[in-house]
Amino acid sequence: MFKLISQRLALGFLTLFAASVLIFSGTEVLPGDLASAILQNNATPENLAALRSQLGLDRPAPVRYVEWLSNTVHGDLGVSLANEWDVAEEVVPRLKNTLFLATYAAVIAVPLAVILGILAAISQGSLFDRFVNGFTLLTISVPEYFLAYLLVKYLAVHHFWFPSLANVTPDTPFFSRLYLLFLPMLTLLLVTLAHMMRMTRASVLAIMSNPYIEMAYLKGLPKWKIVVRHALPNALAPIISVIVLNLAYLIVGVVVVETVFVYPGLGQLLVDSVSKHDVPVVQACGLIFASTFILLNLTADVLGILSNPRLRMPR
Amino acid sequence: MKIFGHKIPFTALIGLVIIAANAFIAIFGAWISPFDPTDMIGDSWADADADHWLGLDNLGRDILSRLIDGARLSIGLALMITLLSFSIGIMAGFTAAVAGKWVDIILSRIVDLLLSLPTLIFAFVVLSVLGTDIPVLVITLAILDSTRVFRLSRSVAVNINALDFVEAAKLRGEGLWWIIRKEILPNAVPPLVAEFGLRFSFAFLFIAALSFLGIGVQPPDADWGSMVRDYRDMISLDGMQPLYPAAAIAILTIGINFVVDWILAVHSNSTTTEP
Numbered sequence: 001m002f003k004l005i006s007q008r009l010a011l012g013f014l015t016l017f018a019a020s021v022l023i024f025s026g027t028e029v030l031p032g033d034l035a036s037a038i039l040q041n042n043a044t045p046e047n048l049a050a051l052r053s054q055l056g057l058d059r060p061a062p063v064r065y066v067e068w069l070s071n072t073v074h075g076d077l078g079v080s081l082a083n084e085w086d087v088a089e090e091v092v093p094r095l096k097n098t099l100f101l102a103t104y105a106a107v108i109a110v111p112l113a114v115i116l117g118i119l120a121a122i123s124q125g126s127l128f129d130r131f132v133n134g135f136t137l138l139t140i141s142v143p144e145y146f147l148a149y150l151l152v153k154y155l156a157v158h159h160f161w162f163p164s165l166a167n168v169t170p171d172t173p174f175f176s177r178l179y180l181l182f183l184p185m186l187t188l189l190l191v192t193l194a195h196m197m198r199m200t201r202a203s204v205l206a207i208m209s210n211p212y213i214e215m216a217y218l219k220g221l222p223k224w225k226i227v228v229r230h231a232l233p234n235a236l237a238p239i240i241s242v243i244v245l246n247l248a249y250l251i252v253g254v255v256v257v258e259t260v261f262v263y264p265g266l267g268q269l270l271v272d273s274v275s276k277h278d279v280p281v282v283q284a285c286g287l288i289f290a291s292t293f294i295l296l297n298l299t300a301d302v303l304g305i306l307s308n309p310r311l312r313m314p315r
Numbered sequence: 316m317k318i319f320g321h322k323i324p325f326t327a328l329i330g331l332v333i334i335a336a337n338a339f340i341a342i343f344g345a346w347i348s349p350f351d352p353t354d355m356i357g358d359s360w361a362d363a364d365a366d367h368w369l370g371l372d373n374l375g376r377d378i379l380s381r382l383i384d385g386a387r388l389s390i391g392l393a394l395m396i397t398l399l400s401f402s403i404g405i406m407a408g409f410t411a412a413v414a415g416k417w418v419d420i421i422l423s424r425i426v427d428l429l430l431s432l433p434t435l436i437f438a439f440v441v442l443s444v445l446g447t448d449i450p451v452l453v454i455t456l457a458i459l460d461s462t463r464v465f466r467l468s469r470s471v472a473v474n475i476n477a478l479d480f481v482e483a484a485k486l487r488g489e490g491l492w493w494i495i496r497k498e499i500l501p502n503a504v505p506p507l508v509a510e511f512g513l514r515f516s517f518a519f520l521f522i523a524a525l526s527f528l529g530i531g532v533q534p535p536d537a538d539w540g541s542m543v544r545d546y547r548d549m550i551s552l553d554g555m556q557p558l559y560p561a562a563a564i565a566i567l568t569i570g571i572n573f574v575v576d577w578i579l580a581v582h583s584n585s586t587t588t589e590p
Contacts, residue, residue: 015431022432026440141569143520145527145543146561149550157553164551248433255435259528260547270436271528274443282443289436297431 004305012298019290020072023283024065072287078280080273087284091266093170095288098258098265101166101181102250105188110243113193117200117239122227124205133201136194144253148187148260156183166263184254184261191253192246199242203235210234236307244300248293327577333570340383341390350377352384353535360549360556369559373545378556381542382563388538389564392453393519399457400514404464405507409495411465412472422465429462438525447530456521460514467510471503505578512575516568523564539564 071078077087120129139147156164162182172180207213208231216226255267262268266285273281323331340347349366350356354376361371369378411419429437438455445451472495475481481498489497525531526540537545539560546556 015428018428019432022428022437023440026437026444137572138569141572142565143523143527143561143568145524146558146565149543149547149557149561152550153553153555153558157551256524256528270439271530274439274530275447277443277446279443282440286436286440290432293433293436294431 001305005302008298008301008305012294012301016291016294019294020069020287021065023286023290024068025061068283072284077284080278080281087281090269090281091284091288094264094266094269097168097263098251098254098267100177101184101188101254101258101263101265102247104178104181105185105192105250106247108185109189109193109196109246112189113196113243114200114239116193117197118204118227118232120197120201121204121208121231122223129201132197136197139190140194144187144191144256145260147190148183148257151183151186152260164261166261168264181263184257184263187257187260188250188254192250195249196239196243196246200235200239203238204231207231207235237304240303240307241300244296244303248296251289251292251296324577326573330570330573330577333566334574337386337390337567337570341386344383344387348380348383350380352376352380360554370556372556378559381537382539382559385537385539385542385560386563388532388536389519389523389540390567392449392522392532392538393515395453396456396460396518396522397511397515399453400460400518401464401507401511403457404461405468405500406495407461408465408468409472409499409503410491412469412476413491413494413499419469423469426462426465429459430466434459434521435524438521439530442525442530447525447533449532449536452522452525452531456518460518460521464510464514468503468507471506472499475499475502509575509578512571512578516571516575519571520564520568 068078075088077091079085080087080090116132120132123129152164155161163180164183166180166184168177168180204227208227213226213230216230221229254265255271257263258265258267259271266288270282270285270289272278273285355374356377357367357371357375359371359373359375361367361375363370367377367379369382372378372381407422411422438459441455442451445455476499481494484494484498522531523538523540523543526538527544529541529544532538532541534541542560543557543564546554546560549556550558
């Protein structure tokens, strides 16, 4: 098991490294570089050459990559092209906001999804099961902004229950933050709940057809006890993996939700920077999002190995 | 009701009707649209009336006509992306499976790497440099999406490649391209059809999301995603306007999912009942 996990960790860090190369070279190999992105229509050959040497773009790409990477791991994310602010100073508070929103949604969504999934599996085929199934199929299919605007219309505009804009500042106290973020959280909750709940249900049901479950029935155990004691531990690996994948989705999927609710998070910054061609900010945000995504996937794999008895004790 | 000897469930029938209606609107939109989608025919945000069923938009254009016009771009772009990503993905996937050895290893590692990155984020990095012209959008998304098609078509083709009739064709001395076209492709169609539906709805949602974020389709062109963006301020004034294009996106996605679910169910049944 140790070998398996260390292999997986090594592969994860290799992916992380490759992702940084890709993000760097994405702005490098492609036609049109940073200088022409800044100058847009004013790009005469002389202007371009001058700006390239000013930005240090005339040096070879591998040299600049190593420099960029070492600056990045030391916390120096460069300077924004749009307003010449220090990127790190702009990114850190926004990253905190994004993580706050994602954690808020995850803390409610994960237990709820597992409980609903188990309940649906226990009462398979019942009215409750069918209702939950149909409802989650709908929330999977519709785009986030449709859900978000529906919620805003009926919970913020028709009834003034919740605010439609999540305009938090760094000194917003904790509980009013929770209140301001209720609708963005609810949107993310609805979108991610469905996947996690359906996966929990399917994994528990797949285990329920095993002979040892039938044995437990024949012993006369009550149904909830069979599910909790015998089925759930064996269904844990796929459930954990889909939960972590959805957490990764939460971090990345916040981009749209942040835009809808004008929430000052990392995703909103990323979108703004893409339309402004602000490459250093896009690189920094892209790297943060990509590493979060890769690290969460890595966690899913490691937890999957740890929770699987057969992988824990290889023959 | 039966098609090809399979009973169609109610949900799949709804899905087929939705897809057919959307395809009709996308193709014949210019003829059925009540007004010119670019004409300013009244006050901005005028309410719905007998002539203008969904009201007018921010510049006084008929919203229903704009929705009908937007179908062409929304669905057309998604279709182009999916067709391109399938051509790339299937070609690469089948080649990897049939050629084997180092071709397979190199292609598979590249795809693994691309799949380990969040698609949306990588698309952002590319679009920030290349800008958001429509050909750039289509090619970027098609390449990113083709990784998933590669995975599926490779695994399907590996299974087919191990069968006797492919071995016979190889012994006859047929070339790589002939084997892919005549032996592998016809046998790989059912799983690929379901995947086509899934990839289409993914591309459709993806391009709409990019347009909604303002980095997809740019004015004066408008697809459903950018219409949601244009109309979004009306939601705080209790307007329905942004919900119309958003609902159009949601309905088509649900329709496709219904049909895909059915195809997958039929496919898994037919493969399990066969000996």
